[in-house]
Amino acid sequence: MRRRELIRFAAAAIAAHPTRSALTALGVVIGVAAVVMMTSIGLGAQQRVTNAISGLGTNLIVVSPSFARAGAGPARGAAGTQISISSGDADAIRAQVEGVSAVSAAVRGQSQVVAEGANWNTRVEGVGADYLIARDLGVGSGRMFDDVEARQGRKVALLGATVAKELFPDGDSLGKRIRVGSVPFEVIGVLATKGQSGFGQDQDDLLIAPLQAVRSRVVGGRRFRGDAVQQIYVKAQDETQLDRVQEDVTNLLRDRHRIRPGDDDDFQVQNLASILQASQAATQTFTVLLGAVAAVSLVVGGVGIMNIMLVAVSERTREIGLRMALGARRSDVLYQFALEAVTLSVAGGIIGLVIGWSGALLMATLGNWPAAVAAWAAPLSIGFSLIVGLVFGAYPSWRAAQLDPIEALRRE
Amino acid sequence: MIEVKDLTKVYRMGDEEVAALAGVDLHIGRGEYVAVTGPSGSGKSTLMNILGGLDRPTDGIYMFEGEAVARFDDDQLADFRNRRIGFVFQSFQLLPRMSALQNVELPLIYAGVAPEPRRARAKELLERVGLGSRTDHRPNQLSGGQQQRVAIARALANSPDLLLADEPTGALDQATGQEVLALFETLNRDGLTLVIVTHDAAVAARAKRQVGFVDGRIVEDRRNAAA
Numbered sequence: 001m002r003r004r005e006l007i008r009f010a011a012a013a014i015a016a017h018p019t020r021s022a023l024t025a026l027g028v029v030i031g032v033a034a035v036v037m038m039t040s041i042g043l044g045a046q047q048r049v050t051n052a053i054s055g056l057g058t059n060l061i062v063v064s065p066s067f068a069r070a071g072a073g074p075a076r077g078a079a080g081t082q083i084s085i086s087s088g089d090a091d092a093i094r095a096q097v098e099g100v101s102a103v104s105a106a107v108r109g110q111s112q113v114v115a116e117g118a119n120w121n122t123r124v125e126g127v128g129a130d131y132l133i134a135r136d137l138g139v140g141s142g143r144m145f146d147d148v149e150a151r152q153g154r155k156v157a158l159l160g161a162t163v164a165k166e167l168f169p170d171g172d173s174l175g176k177r178i179r180v181g182s183v184p185f186e187v188i189g190v191l192a193t194k195g196q197s198g199f200g201q202d203q204d205d206l207l208i209a210p211l212q213a214v215r216s217r218v219v220g221g222r223r224f225r226g227d228a229v230q231q232i233y234v235k236a237q238d239e240t241q242l243d244r245v246q247e248d249v250t251n252l253l254r255d256r257h258r259i260r261p262g263d264d265d266d267f268q269v270q271n272l273a274s275i276l277q278a279s280q281a282a283t284q285t286f287t288v289l290l291g292a293v294a295a296v297s298l299v300v301g302g303v304g305i306m307n308i309m310l311v312a313v314s315e316r317t318r319e320i321g322l323r324m325a326l327g328a329r330r331s332d333v334l335y336q337f338a339l340e341a342v343t344l345s346v347a348g349g350i351i352g353l354v355i356g357w358s359g360a361l362l363m364a365t366l367g368n369w370p371a372a373v374a375a376w377a378a379p380l381s382i383g384f385s386l387i388v389g390l391v392f393g394a395y396p397s398w399r400a401a402q403l404d405p406i407e408a409l410r411r412e
Numbered sequence: 413m414i415e416v417k418d419l420t421k422v423y424r425m426g427d428e429e430v431a432a433l434a435g436v437d438l439h440i441g442r443g444e445y446v447a448v449t450g451p452s453g454s455g456k457s458t459l460m461n462i463l464g465g466l467d468r469p470t471d472g473i474y475m476f477e478g479e480a481v482a483r484f485d486d487d488q489l490a491d492f493r494n495r496r497i498g499f500v501f502q503s504f505q506l507l508p509r510m511s512a513l514q515n516v517e518l519p520l521i522y523a524g525v526a527p528e529p530r531r532a533r534a535k536e537l538l539e540r541v542g543l544g545s546r547t548d549h550r551p552n553q554l555s556g557g558q559q560q561r562v563a564i565a566r567a568l569a570n571s572p573d574l575l576l577a578d579e580p581t582g583a584l585d586q587a588t589g590q591e592v593l594a595l596f597e598t599l600n601r602d603g604l605t606l607v608i609v610t611h612d613a614a615v616a617a618r619a620k621r622q623v624g625f626v627d628g629r630i631v632e633d634r635r636n637a638a639a
Contacts, residue, residue, distance in 0.1 A: 005521045016509055322505045325466060326566070327494020327522035329487050405466050409505065 010339035024308040027301025028348030032381045034294035036356025042287025043372035057136040063232040084266040086227040097248045099241035104128035105229035115167040115178040123206040126214025134233040142189025153212025158189040161204040302392035309396035321408025334401035341393020349385025414440040419472035432458040434628035445600045447616035450625030465492045498567030502579035504559045506551040513547040519569040537565040557588030577608045
């Protein structure tokens with residue numbers, strides 16, 4: 001019950017100087033708001049990257065040509081310009097690597113698509129029949145082309161939901177004729193809606209068609225000589241096989257590309273799980289860094305509290321002396337001032353939390369930046385402001401408690 | 413009640429040692445009304461601080477109701493001041509942001525008295541000093557005499573054994589000073605032990621006993637006939 005009285009004393013002292021108290025707490029308000037907002041931004045970035053990468057498909061291995069071939073080795077003139085992986089590689093992986101459930105080569109480009117007067121510019125992907133399986137995509141209506149159609153390079157296409165809506169606002173697009181660039185295609189399906197990616201990209205704004213039909217005629221060009229492709233998607237049967245499949249693919253391709261032991265690969269094999277891990281580690285560092293910078297302002301806020309508390313102790317020296325004469329123990333005086341500091345900083349922390357949260361939400365809605373507001377920010381920031389109050393209130397409170405009552409009473 | 417033997421208090425002033433009290437022997441019985449007089453620097457305030465448990469003697473014995481106060485630690489001294497002693501200061505020492513009632517409640521708060529009985533006790537004390545209708549007034553809404561009466565009510569809060577007053581009339585005009593002294597006499601008649609430090613001969617003359625200090629020593633100790 002004595003504690004409760006001490007809290008009342010502290011509250012009364014804070015209420016006695018409302019402006020000063022508000023300004024003192026402001027430091028902590030800003031500090032906590034900064035920490036909350038910065039970590040929300042960091043976490044948002046982290047979530048966005050995670051979503052983007054895992055949105056590509058599960059148990060997925062991506063083989064892409066490697067252009068960075070700096071350093072030693074015989075200078076292959078075309079290494080930087082010519083694409084080194086081919087649909088032959090994709091076929092070889094499908095035939096020779098075990099534990100693979102789907103393999104699809106892919107080329108992509110941007111093209112104008114025309115239908116019955118409607119006109120839309122979209123991403124065109126030339127892929128294999130297993131592409132949807134590899135990428136965990138689904139067909140909304142109609143069907144996917146089969147392996148035979150893929151091999152024959154039939155002019156059939158599946159539309160992303162956005163493209164379907166733009167080209168055929170009235171709905172039914174199945175069986176309709178469209179032109180991709182100058183090449184006529186028949187629409188045989190519409191892809192299931194996927195929505196926005198973590199990077200804010202519309203994942204339904206695309207068209208897919210057999211690789212053979214698209215290559216050279218639609219997205220071709222000098223870079224696509226022969227049967228070169230931009231990517232080979234390899235889906236492992238399950239997570240436990242991922243590492244082995246990755247290794248087998250690497251060995252197979254080195255073999256096919258006749259890369260001598262010790263030489264660098266002219267392709268890279270990336271496992272989505274490891275990409276995810278790496279980028280998560282990166283954004284986590286980013287989050288911690290942002291949080292640390294913001295935490296500095298929290299410390300500055302603490303210094304402000306210490307400053308004002310020292311002023312308060314010297315202003316109220318006589319009051320302290322009187323309280324001691326009336327029977328306050330040194331610990332009572334210590335607690336009274338410590339409580340004052342803690343009350344100021346925790347109040348600042350709560351206000352800062354509310355501001356930080358609102359700011360993060362505002363950014364999320366206005367700035368189209370997915371600020372993830374972490375629930376743990378609440379106990380953490382209140383805990384932090386409590387610690388700041390204790391640490392920076394400790395010295396002034398100790399000074400107050402060490403006063404000599406006679407000297408203190410004599411002070412004018 | 414109070415037994416002081418060979419009490420000394422030495423202050424260091426730079427390299428010099430100044431003896432504020434140079435061997436004081438004093439006995440004060442229950443129910444006494446003692447005026448401690450002497451010029452400034454004679455050691456009377458130092459004695460009051462030690463008797464009140466605000467300060468510790470350098471040497472000597474201070475027994476209060478059989479307890480060796482000189483050996484108390486800080487917390488024991490705080491509790492001693494809280495329960496055994498009531499202080500009245502020349503400048504009242506009321507907290508300006510608190511009402512008269514809240515000021516009187518302060519010692520009760522440090523004694524751990526619950527809010528309800530605490531308020532009742534503070535009200536009763538303010539009535540006793542004639543301020544029953546001014547309980548919600550802030551100190552700056554009260555006259556000097558009224559403020560000193562609030563301070564006396566506060567000093568009486570925990571029913572102390574000893575009331576120590578340091579120049580209690582020093583900041584008051586003649587008439588209100590008389591009122592305060594009259595109040596002291598009433599309290600003394602009811603059995604309270606009083607020690608007043610003053611250099612005002614008229615104030616000292618109204619006490620039952622006068623103890624005179626010069627240079628840290630008692631030079632005079634006599635009973636006033638009139639009281």
